[in-house]
Amino acid sequence: MPKEIAPSPGPPRRRAGRPRSLVLDGDLIGRTALKLVNDGGYTKLTMSGLAKALGVSPSALYNHVGSKQEIMQLIQEIVMDNVDSSVFESFPLTEALLRWAETYRDVLAGHAPLIPLIAVLPVTGSPRTLDMYEKVATGFTKAGWHQADIVPAIVAVESFIFGSALDATAPLDIFNPGKKAGQLPNFEDALDAQRATGRNSADAAFHTGLRAIVAGLLGTPATS
Amino acid sequence: MPKEIAPSPGPPRRRAGRPRSLVLDGDLIGRTALKLVNDGGYTKLTMSGLAKALGVSPSALYNHVGSKQEIMQLIQEIVMDNVDSSVFESFPLTEALLRWAETYRDVLAGHAPLIPLIAVLPVTGSPRTLDMYEKVATGFTKAGWHQADIVPAIVAVESFIFGSALDATAPLDIFNPGKKAGQLPNFEDALDAQRATGRNSADAAFHTGLRAIVAGLLGTPATS
């Protein structure tokens, strides 16, 4: 559990003369970890690398954090804040879902190693993520949904987003049939036809799939 | 690249008197690795643990496999074989997609650590997986789909499956609001209403989401 600094009304009380060492706190650790990841990807995120970036010994980190997993959670909290859930306040449900999903997927695509974590992590300790869910749920409620159907609908769209974000990190030629070339007539024809459109196949899949699942959930034709 | 033993027409030629040591090959390594995983999960899958299970030293594995990642791929090939893609030969597209997705998701839910790998791994080296795609593509083709739309549709459904399989491994109380309880009226009402149905929320999300995306893609109402 990361320690937080409560905003204090006055200047912080300190014992006279004793200059406190530059503090390491959950916020700084999370931000530094994210910087490390943005620079060199998740392979760069090691406890010793993070400690060095903070000018501290690796074991010092364990005064503020229980495990490396907790550092992943700090990153997750910062990153999830970039998902735009305000759209549920300004757009009708269908349009809001489409826009929300788009930012959500883009955010996660840049942090693929977080996806298996986020999918499984209780949101209990992530107040901002809970705020997001409240906004999404409010969008469904205002659209007149039955309460019991709302959570499964959210989870369904989220699952699609998680999978699509993973897919977005796949190499472009992921479907290359290799030595099986020539033996898969229908699949290879479909591949060629898709390639001929010049569109990125992951992006095309995300957009048609998103429209499909939203339309399917809301009971309107996918093409509208 | 795992070495394969080509089926030989006659009995294998051996130098007389020299009994060959019991062979280690890609097939045996993969099956043993899977056994290890089925027993104790993916944390049990270490090179030294696998070597011990095979009665061999860890370094011996590198005569047959280039890296641990390649062992993950061996497991993936075996596991993917449990996905039932024969349904595309015996059911109309909608029904086949629903059945295929169900087995696919169940198979992956038992092997969550494979999901990020499979999502990104070129299928070039997985002939059985390519055969699956051919069957799926044939199902779309026979249903009269435009060739250029087939691959994005497959990828979209697959993304939903990947995300749902990840979600299936999440703890039941993943949405517990914790200290934010009481501050999220719409979301908490939705949670309570969903819980009151007595259904597993991940399963409900998968089934409604699957129907929605398939219906949305095929342009028919989700409730049909």
Place this chain on the structure above:
DNA sequence: ACCTGAACACCGTTCAAGT
């Protein structure tokens, strides 16, 4: 309360040496 430095218990992988 918070930090350091050494140590621990692992990882995956490499490589010379054997047969």
Place this chain on the structure above:
DNA sequence: ACCTGAACACCGTTCAAGT
């Protein structure tokens, strides 16, 4: 061709000792 045993270059984490 394939295996062993030792070694390497890391991991995350613990803990006594310092201030």
